[in-house]
Amino acid sequence: MKPRDLALKALNRQEDRPGSLKRYLVYEFQGDPHLNERDRAFIIHLVQGVLRWRLRLDWIIQQTVRFPFRKIEPPVLNILRLALYQIFYMDRVPESAAVNEAVKQAKSIDSGRVAGFVNGILRHICRAKAQIVFPDRTKDPVGYLYVFYSYPTCLVKKWIREIGTDFTERILSAGNRITGLVIRANTLKVERPGLIKRLKAEDVEGKPTLYSPEGIAVEGLKGPVDRLDTFKEGLFQVQSEPAQICARLLAPRPGERVFDICAGLGGKSTHMAELMGDKGEIVALDMNHKRLLSLVQSSYRLGMGCIQPMVADAVKHPFPMAGRYFDRILVDGPCSALGTISRNPDAKWIRDEADIRRLSVLQRKILNNAVPLLREGGKMLYVTCTISREENEDVVRDFLGENREMALEDLRKRVPEWGLDLIDDQGFFKTLPHVHGMDGFFGALFSKSPPQADVI
Numbered sequence: 001m002k003p004r005d006l007a008l009k010a011l012n013r014q015e016d017r018p019g020s021l022k023r024y025l026v027y028e029f030q031g032d033p034h035l036n037e038r039d040r041a042f043i044i045h046l047v048q049g050v051l052r053w054r055l056r057l058d059w060i061i062q063q064t065v066r067f068p069f070r071k072i073e074p075p076v077l078n079i080l081r082l083a084l085y086q087i088f089y090m091d092r093v094p095e096s097a098a099v100n101e102a103v104k105q106a107k108s109i110d111s112g113r114v115a116g117f118v119n120g121i122l123r124h125i126c127r128a129k130a131q132i133v134f135p136d137r138t139k140d141p142v143g144y145l146y147v148f149y150s151y152p153t154c155l156v157k158k159w160i161r162e163i164g165t166d167f168t169e170r171i172l173s174a175g176n177r178i179t180g181l182v183i184r185a186n187t188l189k190v191e192r193p194g195l196i197k198r199l200k201a202e203d204v205e206g207k208p209t210l211y212s213p214e215g216i217a218v219e220g221l222k223g224p225v226d227r228l229d230t231f232k233e234g235l236f237q238v239q240s241e242p243a244q245i246c247a248r249l250l251a252p253r254p255g256e257r258v259f260d261i262c263a264g265l266g267g268k269s270t271h272m273a274e275l276m277g278d279k280g281e282i283v284a285l286d287m288n289h290k291r292l293l294s295l296v297q298s299s300y301r302l303g304m305g306c307i308q309p310m311v312a313d314a315v316k317h318p319f320p321m322a323g324r325y326f327d328r329i330l331v332d333g334p335c336s337a338l339g340t341i342s343r344n345p346d347a348k349w350i351r352d353e354a355d356i357r358r359l360s361v362l363q364r365k366i367l368n369n370a371v372p373l374l375r376e377g378g379k380m381l382y383v384t385c386t387i388s389r390e391e392n393e394d395v396v397r398d399f400l401g402e403n404r405e406m407a408l409e410d411l412r413k414r415v416p417e418w419g420l421d422l423i424d425d426q427g428f429f430k431t432l433p434h435v436h437g438m439d440g441f442f443g444a445l446f447s448k449s450p451p452q453a454d455v456i
Contacts, residue, residue: 052345174433175341242441247271266295335384339440
C-alpha cells in the first residue's frame with residue numbers, strides 16, 4: 001500500500017475508533033516490511049497534520065462546495081483533507097502531485113463522479129488560495145480562534161472562561177507546534193554528559209533540557225529510536241520533560257516501598273527506580289497487561305529489578321494489596337491529555353466537557369482508594385497531563401475535603417532551584433505549553449498525618 005493510501009486508511013479508521021491511532025500505525029508498519037523509514041515518517045506527518053488542522057481544512061472546503069458540507073462522505077472528506085494539508089503545509093510536495101494522488105484515491109471509490117468532484121474542488125482551491133477568508137477576530141473571536149487554530153468550539157469556550165482570550169490563543173498556537181523527542185538518561189548506567197557523547201557517536205545530537213537534570217532533547221534522529229545502540233544498552237528511556245520531573249517531585253529514597261498507580265508503560269516507575277538506586281520496592285499497577293508487559297521489558301533493558309508489576313483496576317476498592325503500607329504513592333490519574341495536544345493532536349477531537357467530568361470522578365475515586373495504603377508521614381503525588389481545572393485544582397479541593405488526614409504540601413518549599421519556575425502560587429506543579437515550551441502537566445503533593453479525633 002502506498003504511503004498516502006495508508007494515511008487515508010488510518011484517518012478513515014479514526015472516524016470509527018478515535019483514540020487508537022498510534023497503536024494502529026505501529027501495527028500497520030510492523031505488517032508492511034516494504035515501508036522504509038522515510039515512508040513511515042511521511043505517513044505520520046500526513047496523519048498528524050490532518051488531525052492537527054482538520055477544522056481549518058474543513059472550513060476551506062466549506063467555502064468551496066455548493067451544497068451542505070455534511071453531505072460529503074467521510075472517506076471522500078479525508079481524501080480532500082489529506083490533499084489540502086499537503087497543499088497548504090508541505091512545501092516540498094507539488095500541488096499537482098497532491099491533487100493527482102487524491103484523484104487516484106477517489107477513483108477507488110467512484111471512477112467518475114467522486115473523482116471528478118475531488119479534482120474540481122482541489123483545483124479550484126489551488127487557484128483561489130489567496131482568497132480564503134477566516135471569521136473576523138473582532139466580531140467573532142470564538143469563531144476566529146476555533147477555525148484559525150483548528151480546535152473544537154467547546155474547548156475554546158472552556159479555556160476562554162478559565163484563562164481569558166489572550167492566554168487561550170497562546171495555548172491554541174502552542175498546541176499546534178510539532179514537538180521534538182526528549183529522552184531521560186538512565187543514571188544507573190550513565191550520566192547525562194556521557195550519554196550525549198555516546199549519542200554523538202551515533203550521529204544524533206543531544207542537548208540538555210532546561211529543567212529536568214536527566215533530560216536530553218534529541219535532534220537529527222533518523223529512523224526509530226530503538227535502532228540506536230545506546231537504547232539497546234539501556235542507557236536511556238524516551239520520556240517527556242515534565243513527566244521526568246514528576247518522579248523528582250515525589251523524591252523516593254533507596255529502600256523505600258513505592259506504589260505507582262496507573263503506571264502505564266512505566267516511564268515514571270523506571271525513573272523512580274533510578275532515583276532509588278534500584279534499592280527498595282516499586283509496585284507498578286495498571287489494568288492493561290500489555291502496558292505492563294512493556295514496562296517489564298523496559299525494566300529489563302534498563303537493568304532494574306525492584307519494579308513489581310500488578311494487573312488491577314485502580315478504581316475498584318480495595319486494592320489487591322490491602323493491608324500493606326507504602327512510603328510514597330504516585331497517582332498518575334487517567335485524564336483528558338489536553339496538555340499533550342502538540343504530540344497527540346487527536347486528543348482535542350475525542351474529549352468534551354462530559355468526558356472531562358467523568359474523568360474527574362475516576363481521579364477522585366483512585367485518590368481516595370490510595371489513602372489507606374499510605375503510611376503515616378508518607379507522601380502521595382497526584383499528576384495529570386492536562387490543563388483542565390476540573391481534573392486538577394478541583395480534584396485536589398474535593399479530595400482534601402473528603403480526607404481530613406491528608407494535607408497539601410507546598411512544592412515551592414521542596415523543589416530544587418531549577419524547578420521553582422514550574423511551581424505556581426498555590427504550590428502546585430504546573431507546566432504550560434505556551435509558557436514553558438513543553439507538555440501541559442499538573443502535580444499536587446500530599447502528606448498523611450494521624451487521624452484527628454472529632455471535636456465535641
